Amino acid sequence: MVDFHTCTFCGEQMxxxxxxxxxxxxGTIFYFCCSKCQNNYRLGRVPRRVAWTKAGRKALGKE
Structure with a gap:
């Protein structure tokens, strides 16, 4: 069984x-799909306020 992880910042499947x-x-584990997500997390950005993330699209009413 293949175990898929979800990106902690954008919510995409990896x-x-x-x-x-x-x-x-x-002991907290974070998964990042790309350096873009990792750098945004390091900068302290909240995924709900970033328009291209799944949480951001949901907060804006796009999904």
């Missing part, structure tokens, strides 16, 4: 073997 996994000291 295929196994792609993306990055970031683990904090407290």
């Amino acid at each position: 295929e196994p073997g792609t993306g990055k996994m970031y683990v904090r000291k407290d």
Whole structure:
């Protein structure tokens, strides 16, 4: 069974073997599909306020 992960920032499905996994000291695991998502997370941006993320599209009423 193949385990798909969801990007922590944008909400996209990632295929196994792609993306990055970031683990904090407290044990929280974050998955990022690309450097764009990782950099936006590092900058402290909230996914609901970024228009191209799934959470952002839902907040704007597009989906």
